[in-house]
Amino acid sequence: MKLHGAIISPNVRKVIIACMVKGIDFESNMIIPGPVLKEPEFLKINPLGQIPALEDGDLIIGDSNVILQYLEEKHPEPPLLPSSPEERAKCRWLAEYAGAALFPCCGTMFREVLVNPNYFKQPTNQKTVDETIKEKFPPVLDYLEAQTPDNDFLFGADISIADISIVSMFITARYGGFSIDANRWPSLAAYVERVRSHLHVAKCVENEKEMLKMIMG
Numbered sequence: 001m002k003l004h005g006a007i008i009s010p011n012v013r014k015v016i017i018a019c020m021v022k023g024i025d026f027e028s029n030m031i032i033p034g035p036v037l038k039e040p041e042f043l044k045i046n047p048l049g050q051i052p053a054l055e056d057g058d059l060i061i062g063d064s065n066v067i068l069q070y071l072e073e074k075h076p077e078p079p080l081l082p083s084s085p086e087e088r089a090k091c092r093w094l095a096e097y098a099g100a101a102l103f104p105c106c107g108t109m110f111r112e113v114l115v116n117p118n119y120f121k122q123p124t125n126q127k128t129v130d131e132t133i134k135e136k137f138p139p140v141l142d143y144l145e146a147q148t149p150d151n152d153f154l155f156g157a158d159i160s161i162a163d164i165s166i167v168s169m170f171i172t173a174r175y176g177g178f179s180i181d182a183n184r185w186p187s188l189a190a191y192v193e194r195v196r197s198h199l200h201v202a203k204c205v206e207n208e209k210e211m212l213k214m215i216m217g
């Protein structure tokens with residue numbers, strides 16, 4: 001199985017953590033987002049020109065949530081979805097929400113504060129950063145604050161695709177200097193720290209240090 005994408009990308013990280021939890025071996029094709037994703041060779045793998053993409057034998061698919069679903073069906077143990085249909089639906093919804101609402105905020109912080117000035121040698125757009133922190137993040141964090149439990153993970157003692165999807169976005173935001181204000185969003189801030197300290201999440205973050213250094217230059 002080959003996973004295309006940079007380890008430090010939030011949507012790629014979701015797949016890596018899921019593979020680690022399930023003990024799935026994979027080969028990594030470390031592609032950094034940029035013009036290379038729009039070249040014909042990569043568009044043959046994912047015509048959307050995005051990472052992650054997964055190749056498993058003749059199967060080639062994109063989209064982190066689709067990939068996670070495939071891994072769950074192909075390698076059901078340990079499960080990354082809860083057991084009841086209602087909870088499974090909610091779990092998929094929260095993973096979708098993380099991609100649709102949280103990813104744009106977290107990705108902006110990462111790109112503007114870390115990647116642009118350090119890697120691409122372009123100035124940070126401070127207006128975009130301020131707007132993201134003051135206007136874009138708060139309603140998303142309010143919603144997540146109301147979803148997060150006081151203990152364990154979203155669906156009990158075991159980590160799920162929703163937990164992985166949410167924490168992966170916040171790991172990326174932290175690289176961009178963003179941390180959750182624990183006075184305003186106490187439950188969410190504590191929950192994210194709990195998920196970050198999960199064995200495989202912590203290991204994944206540890207494995208990113210080299211690449212982070214490379215980006216910092």
Ligand SMILES: N[C@@H](CCC(=O)N[C@@H](CS)C(=O)NCC(=O)O)C(=O)O
Nearest residue numbers: 009010011033050051052063064065
């Ligand atoms: N819905 C997709 C989003 C994938 C995505 O936006 N990936 C980013 C990197 S984290 C990317 O490839 N960006 C480059 C681009 O969109 O041109 C998923 O969950 O995999």
